[in-house]
Amino acid sequence: MNLTTQSAASQPIKVESVGFGWPLIGCAGRWLPSGASTGFTLKCFRRVPRVKVNVSSTMSGRVLVGVKRVIDYAVKIRVKPDNSGVVTDGVKHSMNPFCEIAVEEAVKLKEKKFIKEVVAVSCGPQQSQETIRTALAMGADRGIHVEVTGKEYENIGPLQISKIMAALAKKEDAQLVILGKQAIDDDCNQTGQMTAALLDWPQGTFASELTLEGDKIKVVREIDGGLETIKINMPAVVTADLRLNTPRYATLPNIMKAKKKKIANMKPADLGVDLTSRRRGRYRGRRSARREEGTVY
């Protein structure tokens, strides 16, 4: 992803590489050892002044990222015998892969100094905090856990989640909300669009490239048969598609650091969100294999 912005002399500057949060312009990788004796301490050879970003002064420079805890993509799922849902007890859970891409994108924007703070949000039971920790280890600054448990958690859907996201976006004065385009459990693909609607913000869904341009954002979108480019005003909601980036692995030092970061805890009622859901689901398993015979050797 290339980020292009205007410098003071309104000369477009391409941020080529970012190391330890310092943008290096035209000298990617020019880090010199400070002393031959250690060789470990690295100092920046030439520090370039911060890239000036035309984020209007009223904007917070805060990005809200939604992270969902789902059954790990590699687990073969089983439907409960009474068809009331999917077996989740004792099953490995992870962060939804599209949410990882959303976190990565937000952290990248921060590293490039386009934004100041990344806040990771998850709605769900106690275990959702693990998912938030993963986001913190990837580089998010702090977390918000909106606790929803039991029957309520079983019944909530994207509409309720988007109400929570919209309320938080307002409360936190976020300038951008980045979500995954869909979760790999319910495959709904709705939350981003609905959050945008509730906030009356524009939406850049299925994004494969983001470029911040002043108080607007250019989004290249994955559509049927190709790509489409749109430009939307900020604040906005963006949903991440697969090609947006490759999420980083959390390193051990960063996992340790993440343990010290703060996770605020709240209830949907604290945000004035009503969780009443008017949809009910029954579930059925599906044969994954159709035929066993007929292979020709």
Place this chain on the structure above:
Amino acid sequence: QSTLVVAEHNNDKLTPITLNAITAASQLGGEVSCLVAGTDCAKVVAEISAVQGVKKILVAQHDSYKGSLPEELTPLILAVQKQFSFTHICAGSSAFGKNLLPRVAAKLDVAPVSDIIEIKSPDTFVRTIYAGNALSTVKCNEAVKVLTVRGTAFEPAATEGGSASSEDVAASSPAGVSEWLEQCLTKSDRPELTSAKVVVSGGRGLKSGDNFKLLFDLADKMNAAVGASRAAVDAGYCPNDMQVGQTGKMVAPELYIAVGISGAIQHLAGMKDSKTIVAINKDPEAPIFQVADYGLVADLFKAVPEMTEALNK
């Protein structure tokens, strides 16, 4: 009871998935209306007026509808809904429908139902979850049911014999918060992936993008579309819009030929509803053989040219 189908088009032609959505709308019972919003859509209106099952076409034309931006179309749909009080609003589950309808639903304060594959009753729908590994039957008690329809699960409506009347509706005032800049579609003379009768797909087994030519040659002989697995797309062999799978396109052709695809769950989710599945892979243990009706354990670099050659005769 009445249903509004939001038509997807490019001002010149109707997108085929709209016809599948019209079939689903007809199954719901009640009157089916179609909303056509665009910059200059007389041609599309003429096309829909011949489609069977459509009673009325609502036409809204304005420059702000360029690029079908959801920020512009949502106020229009809300205004139309206010005027006609439809019980159902639906569209095809394409990038267009998936982008637009949840926004409309949130504004109506109703939970939408995405990507339905079956209609049990006007308020009960079946959809797939966990990449098609389980089915969820959803009862939707919302005042207005907002649905997107999986194209491959419903037959397209007949494009002849219909006699829909058309009526102009007032265009909504432009929201002006978003701007459509450009579109680059992959050009191809082959049939479109999701509507093709035959699909030939390649995976990482092809080893390079250049080797996809083998599949293109075979596909051209069979008038087939060419798809790819996510592994092939991630490896950069071919563009993302060729991807078949959970996160790509859902296909259900008469014949699906998987070449050099091992059969990850994510790929199977996108193609296991195909009528006949043929798999060519040199690894006899590849999971693709579990869903295949016909499996060929062979080197694809030998087998595929032989197949193309055989079709030449």
